[in-house]
Amino acid sequence: MQLIVNNITKSFGEKEVLRGISLNAHSGKALGLLGRNGAGKTTTIRIIMGVFPADSGEILVDDKPINRNELTIGYLPEERGMYPKKKIIDQLVYFGRLHGLSKNNAISSSKQWLERLYMTEYANNKLETLSKGNQQKIQLAAAVMCKPSVVILDEPFSGLDPVNAMLLKDIIKELINEDTIVFFSSHQMNYIEEFCEDIAILNGGTIVLNGAINDIKRSYRRDMIAIDSLDYKNILKLIFEKFSNEIISAEADNETDNRVKVKLKEPSSKQSLYNLISSSGIDIDGMGIIQPTLNDIFVEYTEDKI
Numbered sequence: 285m286q287l288i289v290n291n292i293t294k295s296f297g298e299k300e301v302l303r304g305i306s307l308n309a310h311s312g313k314a315l316g317l318l319g320r321n322g323a324g325k326t327t328t329i330r331i332i333m334g335v336f337p338a339d340s341g342e343i344l345v346d347d348k349p350i351n352r353n354e355l356t357i358g359y360l361p362e363e364r365g366m367y368p369k370k371k372i373i374d375q376l377v378y379f380g381r382l383h384g385l386s387k388n389n390a391i392s393s394s395k396q397w398l399e400r401l402y403m404t405e406y407a408n409n410k411l412e413t414l415s416k417g418n419q420q421k422i423q424l425a426a427a428v429m430c431k432p433s434v435v436i437l438d439e440p441f442s443g444l445d446p447v448n449a450m451l452l453k454d455i456i457k458e459l460i461n462e463d464t465i466v467f468f469s470s471h472q473m474n475y476i477e478e479f480c481e482d483i484a485i486l487n488g489g490t491i492v493l494n495g496a497i498n499d500i501k502r503s504y505r506r507d508m509i510a511i512d513s514l515d516y517k518n519i520l521k522l523i524f525e526k527f528s529n530e531i532i533s534a535e536a537d538n539e540t541d542n543r544v545k546v547k548l549k550e551p552s553s554k555q556s557l558y559n560l561i562s563s564s565g566i567d568i569d570g571m572g573i574i575q576p577t578l579n580d581i582f583v584e585y586t587e588d589k590i
Contacts, residue, residue: 285310285311285345285346285433285463285465286308286309286310286311286345286346286347287308287309287310287332287343287344287345287350287434287465288306288307288308288309288343288344288345288347289305289306289307289308289309289328289331289332289341289343290306290341290342290343290344291304291305291306291340291341291342292304292305292306292328292331292338292339292340292341292342292343293305293338293339293340293341294324294327294331294338294339295339300489301324301327301489302324302327302328302331302338302489302490303488303489303490304341304490305324305328305341305486305489305490305491306341306491307484307491307494309434309465309466309467310465311433311463311464311465312460312461312462312463312464313460313465313466313480313481313482314456314460314466314467314468314479314480314481315465315466315467315468315480315482315483315484316468316469316470316476316479316480316482316483316484316497317329317467317468317469317483317484317486318469318470318471318476318483318484318485318486318582318586319485319486319487319586320487320586323486323487323488323489323586324486324488324489324490325438325469325486326438328486329359329436329438329467329469331343332357332434332436332467333357333359333436334350334352334357355433355434356383356384356430356431356432356433356434357432357433357434357435357436358383358427358428358430358432358434358435358436359427359435359436359438360423360424360427360435360436360437360438360440361423361438362438362439362442362469364419364423365423366379366411366419366422366423366426367411368410368411368412369410369411369412370410370411371407371408371409371410372398372403372406372407372408372409372410372411372414372422373394373395373398373407373408375411375422375426376390376393376394376397376398376422376425376426376429377390377391377394378390379426379429380393380394380429380430383429383430383432384430385429385430390429393429393430394407394425394429395407396429397425397428397429398425400425400455401421401422401424401425401451402451403418403421403422403425406418415443416442416443417443417444417445417448419443420440420442420443420444420448421444421448421451421452424440424452424455428455428459432464433464433465434464434465434466434467435459435464435465435466435467436466436467436469437456437466437467437468437469437470438469438470439469439470439471439472440452440456440468440470440475441470441472441475453478456468456479457479460479466479468480473577473578473579473582476497476578477497477578480497481496481497481498482494482495482496482497483495483497483500483578485581485582485585485586487585487586487588492585492586493581493585497578500581501575501576501581502575504575504576505551506551506554506573506575507547507548507549507550507551507554508545508546508547508548508573508574509545509546509548509554509557509571509572509573509574510537510543510544510545510546510570510571510572510573510574511543511544511546511561511568511570511571512540512542512543512568512569512570512571513542513543513544513566513567513568513569514542514567514569515566515567515568516536516542516543516544517536518566519544519561519566519568520534520535520536520544522560522561522564522566523544523546523557523560526560527556527557527560530548530549530550530553530556530557531546531547531548531549531553532547532548532549533545533546533547534546534547542569545574554573558571
């Protein structure tokens with residue numbers, strides 16, 4: 285299945301929030317939806333969910349207008365969206381019924397997810413009695429208990445300790461393996477890189493970059509080289525003596541022990557550098573191109589606007 289957001293716009297009063305947003309999401313993949321606060325991510329998510337309509341543009345499923353009676357969307361919001369003074373089991377059954385489950389199926393699914401998330405003992409507790417992390421787990425159960433075709437996760441790891449984060453990772457991987465379309469919005473770039481093949485970066489209501497993460501990284505100049513060696517001082521000496529005309533800079537990496545970072549004038553010089561180092565007799569642990577991190581890319585495309 286393919287969900288297509290085609291040239292959607294949205295204004296609130298005189299404020300233009302979305303300016304022709306287009307993106308594609310596919311079954312069995314997670315799409316990272318990135319942007320600074322105010323970039324338009326939440327508005328895009330709400331239009332996909334049908335909370336309010338776009339001013340123009342369309343949402344398509346397999347090239348047909350979205351049928352919200354047939355397509356089930358599960359949503360895990362960044363802010364809590366459940367009832368703090370109601371029993372957990374009652375809320376889950378209620379949300380299951382809203383998504384079209386029969387009462388018996390809603391009860392059964394609620395119990396299964398409480399067990400899966402190690403929350404069975406809290407079934408009759410009020411939501412407000414739980415920790416922030418456990419409330420997040422209940423919110424997750426409400427989002428996925430109806431086996432939705434599309435799942436939208438907005439800062440899903442917020443408030444989770446490392447053990448519960450591992451549990452959530454397993455669930456996200458299962459959703460992807462079950463051919464669910466997953467939208468993943470987070471400022472924690474390590475999670476985006478772990479789960480998403482593709483990203484779309486919003487800035488000022490437009491998409492300023494989209495595509496496969498690996499392709500985006502490979503599109504950058506491959507002129508930064510890392511050389512790992514316990515003898516990094518002699519590596520630096522060799523480079524300045526034998527290779528200074530081919531580099532812009534060479535320095536020890538302050539953030540990583542025993543690493544030299546070399547900035548080449550031209551990417552084509554990297555093979556000559558490899559040959560120089562490998563023939564020098566200096567013991568090295570590894571050499572390779574330094575690709576930009578997703579965090580670097582995000583800052584590059586979003587630092588100019590809010």
